[in-house]
Amino acid sequence: MSKLKQTIKIITPDTTISTQDRGLNYGDGFFTTASVVNSVVEHWDLHKARLEECAQRLFFPELDLTAIEREVNHAISDTQTGISKIVITRGAGGRGYGLPDTPSIQVLISIMPAVSHYKSWQQQGVSLAVSDVKLAHQPLLAGLKTLNRLEQVLIKKQMSSLECDDVVVLDYDNNVIECSAANLFAIKDGQVMSPKLDRCGITGVYLSALCDKLAIEFKAIQLDELLAMDAVFMCNSLMGVVPVARIADTQFDIECSKALLAAQFAKESV
Helix, strand or coil: CCCCCEEEEECCCCCCCCCCEHHHHHCCEEEEEEEEECCEECCHHHHHHHHHHHHHHCCCCCCCHHHHHHHHHHHCCCCCEEEEEEEEECCECCCCCCCCCCCCEEEEEEEECCCCCHHHHHHHCEEEEECCCCECCCCCCCECCECCCHHHHHHHHHHCCCCCCEEEEEECCCEEEECCCCEEEEEECCEEEEECCCCCCECCHHHHHHCCCCCEEEECCEHHHHHCCCEEEEEECCCEEEEEEEECCEECCHHHHHHHHHHHHHHHHC
16 A cells, blocks of 8 residues: 555644544554653654554555654654653544545644653552453454553453552463553563563563563463562553562562562673
């Protein structure tokens, strides 16, 4: 499919979007959320790669990423620390679920304040429960950050009744997949590992960045295996790496966890 029309909007209180937009009606789109530090988007190359992969796998036309990058940089020029969210939809058009012959890609850029409590999480660790809401398998969408996030909405709703900072989310085979809005990785006997995301879940940008610094093995992990790890961490682009202090009734020594992770970084940097 050739490159077609692309409209970029920096979101303000006066921004409007068509009620016929396919992102609004069908979740026909994708997004990425990035940390802004000193007016620079962290891991921008990986965020661009995510947008490219989503566009290709969802049969969007080729994105004009140069124009998107220019507008993002303009939007964050006065932001020392914050969050940039880029939402991309297929725009309005098509009959029902059918794709429009000439899609009009909509790019919506939002700038938001940074999340204040992540720094304390990094120092003190987090407490995780296990979610009763499980993820369905759909390999065609696995790894992608699409606009279809109703599973996560239900996960957050159930989480609100629990005494925890976040939850471990499983699939219907009871494999560990992720947290409500972050990836998981763990250390066992000197090996770093993370759940396979080939049937469901989201491949996070921060996890991808860690793969450049750590030798991470992606494998099926059951809950009992996760609980037996020497250290467990959650991560995403906004929180960075956060040690897990507790999962259900299992405790982890976060100072030991931090030391184990530091040793892994030191080993891989040699």
